[in-house]
Amino acid sequence: MQSERAEVTGTEQIGPYTLLRVARGGxxxxxxxxxxxxxxxxxxxxxxxxxCLAPPAELAFLIDPIGPGTRALCALEPGDRPAxxxxxxxxxxxxxxxxxxxxxxxxxxxxxxxxxxLGQPPAVLGFRSELHAEAAHLVPNAEIVVEPTYVTEVxxxxxxxxxxxxxxxxxxxxxxxxxxQLAWEAPMACGYGACYGCAVEIAGEIxxxxxEGPVLAAEAVAA
Amino acid sequence: MKLLNASGxxxxxxxxxxxxxxxxFVTKTVTPLPRDGNAPPRIAxxxxxxxxxxxxxxxxxDRFLAHTLPRLGExxxxxxxxxxxxxxxxxxxxxxxxxxxxxVEAIELNVSCPNVDDVPASVGEIVAASRAATRKPLYTKLSxxxxxxxxxxxxxxxxxxxxxxxxxxxxxxALDEQTLRPRLSRGAGGLSxxxxxPIALAxxxxxxxxxxxxVVGMGGIASGRDALELIAAGAESVALGTILFSDxxxxxxxxxxxASEIAGLGVGETDNAIGLAHTETAPASESPGAPQxxxxxxxxxxxxxxxxxxxxxxxxxxxxSCQRSRLRPRHRSARWISAWKRSxxxxxxxxxxxx
Numbered sequence: 001m002q003s004e005r006a007e008v009t010g011t012e013q014i015g016p017y018t019l020l021r022v023a024r025g026g027x028x029x030x031x032x033x034x035x036x037x038x039x040x041x042x043x044x045x046x047x048x049x050x051x052c053l054a055p056p057a058e059l060a061f062l063i064d065p066i067g068p069g070t071r072a073l074c075a076l077e078p079g080d081r082p083a084x085x086x087x088x089x090x091x092x093x094x095x096x097x098x099x100x101x102x103x104x105x106x107x108x109x110x111x112x113x114x115x116x117x118l119g120q121p122p123a124v125l126g127f128r129s130e131l132h133a134e135a136a137h138l139v140p141n142a143e144i145v146v147e148p149t150y151v152t153e154v155x156x157x158x159x160x161x162x163x164x165x166x167x168x169x170x171x172x173x174x175x176x177x178x179x180x181q182l183a184w185e186a187p188m189a190c191g192y193g194a195c196y197g198c199a200v201e202i203a204g205e206i207x208x209x210x211x212e213g214p215v216l217a218a219e220a221v222a223a
Numbered sequence: 224m225k226l227l228n229a230s231g232x233x234x235x236x237x238x239x240x241x242x243x244x245x246x247x248f249v250t251k252t253v254t255p256l257p258r259d260g261n262a263p264p265r266i267a268x269x270x271x272x273x274x275x276x277x278x279x280x281x282x283x284x285d286r287f288l289a290h291t292l293p294r295l296g297e298x299x300x301x302x303x304x305x306x307x308x309x310x311x312x313x314x315x316x317x318x319x320x321x322x323x324x325x326x327v328e329a330i331e332l333n334v335s336c337p338n339v340d341d342v343p344a345s346v347g348e349i350v351a352a353s354r355a356a357t358r359k360p361l362y363t364k365l366s367x368x369x370x371x372x373x374x375x376x377x378x379x380x381x382x383x384x385x386x387x388x389x390x391x392x393x394x395x396x397a398l399d400e401q402t403l404r405p406r407l408s409r410g411a412g413g414l415s416x417x418x419x420x421p422i423a424l425a426x427x428x429x430x431x432x433x434x435x436x437x438v439v440g441m442g443g444i445a446s447g448r449d450a451l452e453l454i455a456a457g458a459e460s461v462a463l464g465t466i467l468f469s470d471x472x473x474x475x476x477x478x479x480x481x482a483s484e485i486a487g488l489g490v491g492e493t494d495n496a497i498g499l500a501h502t503e504t505a506p507a508s509e510s511p512g513a514p515q516x517x518x519x520x521x522x523x524x525x526x527x528x529x530x531x532x533x534x535x536x537x538x539x540x541x542x543x544s545c546q547r548s549r550l551r552p553r554h555r556s557a558r559w560i561s562a563w564k565r566s567x568x569x570x571x572x573x574x575x576x577x578x
Binding site: 001003037039043044045046067068069083085186187188189190192193194195196197198199200206211 | 231232233234237238240241251259260263264265266267268269271272273275277280400416417465467468469470471472
């Protein structure tokens with residue numbers, strides 16, 4: 001478990017989202033799907049963010065400013081040094097033969113790094129608006145749909161699905177592809193198993209998502 | 224002074240390096256039977272802290288003893304086991320089961336979880352039954368949500384507790400920004416973090432004065448200064464809770480900050496700062512230079528006369544003198560405090576604290 005203060009190198013507005021770039025320092029980018037806890041200035045608790053991109057000497061996180069913590073993160077400026085802990089949790093298994101990335105909304109956050117690790121496989125991405133869909137350019141080889149069309153309507157058969165998105169989307173993907181790998185999210189205070197806040201039912205037992213996940217086999221989670 | 228974690232704020236098996244940075248690891252509360260805990264969402268950030276309604280999720284005593292405790296024992300960190308139940312006999316049973324386990328250094332009686340529906344029996348009865356069931360040191364963890372926590376502490380003391388853990392969280396509620404409905408599935412939850420610190424300070428201050436028992440102080444400690452304040456209020460040890468969530472490196476950092484604070488205070492060892500808040504500071508006009516304090520001329524268990532001294536050195540020497548004398552001033556000082564208050568009509572008290 002690594003922790004250090006990472007200097008913000010820049011921020012970029014992408015539709016309604018912010019891409020936060022920090023100097024990598026001694027932090028390991030980890031496996032796609034793993035996450036980091038980012039100190040949100042002025043807030044008591046850090047925020048879990050999966051790694052979006054790992055350019056040389058940097059780490060980048062795609063953030064949707066929906067609450068006080070994420071707004072504070074999006075307001076960071078170059079030179080700021082938030083504390084960052086990670087990588088944490090379990091990422092995607094990369095030993096797949098015909099990968100297909102499926103993402104919805106801010107759930108596309110881990111897919112650019114995952115796409116890079118898997119050699120830019122095909123992807124289907126769904127967004128609620130054209131503005132949100134501006135983030136799709138981060139993922140190569142992506143087919144994009146905007147509501148009222150859902151990604152689950154355009155998933156081609158015969159692939160190893162690796163998905164991340166809102167819970168209803170993941171539940172629908174799990175119904176279509178029981179062998180899919182799904183990245184879930186839950187409120188968590190610590191990210192390393194201390195707070196017991198991110199409990200979910202996994203294989204019939206209540207377990208901590210930060211320890212067992214956040215990437216889980218679709219059949220393991222009662223959606 | 225020992226540095227511990229607050230129960231439920233660390234899993235030593237998933238973060239052994241954090242546990243090893245403490246002087247003792249306190250387990251999440253173990254109950255007689257397994258508990259899944261409350262439905263999610265069960266944490267919510269609030270201004271200056273957080274709410275939790277975990278609900279004592281734990282594997283139950285059987286699985287804990289068979290699987291968890293042996294692994295904790297291999298970490299090389301003293302283990303305090305927190306136990307909780309809903310009947311006096313169950314507390315005693317849990318203590319009995321732990322009594323012969325060498326991995327266990329102490330038992331913390333959680334008589335104060337705010338996140339369960341069942342109301343536990345009276346603190347005195349729980350402590351008495353537990354005391355009869357184990358030879359392990361017993362620390363009783365109290366809730367600040369009571370009209371007179373010192374009275375509860377005295378009941379625990381009379382029933383045989385060896386120390387107090389102060390304080391547990393206190394119920395709070397957070398509403399969703401959009402829906403104005405509770406953010407936790409259970410509704411209210413236990414408030415911890417910075418907002419709890421003044422409440423913890425008041426509880427430690429009152430219980431130390433009332434009982435003189437060793438106190439593990441906890442509630443909103445995020446810095447060495449916070450730790451120092453709880454120690455000054457009367458805590459012999461301190462425990463970290465919510466800060467561990469945002470800063471797993473907090474134990475080492477707070478240790479270093481506390482050492483710096485103690486050095487600045489000029490009292491020598493950290494233990495010499497225990498109970499400093501119970502001494503009176505001289506009026507500014509009488510101490511224009513170095514700090515002066517109004518202190519008892521001897522340890523309070525021996526005398527009730529006062530005189531003015533410069534600085535804190537006499538306080539330190541009195542504490543050491545009493546340590547050598549093998550007296551039990553913690554217990555005597557509480558009675559002495561009451562007697563002195565009655566005789567003097569004063570509402571504040573100057574004590575050299577426990578030795």
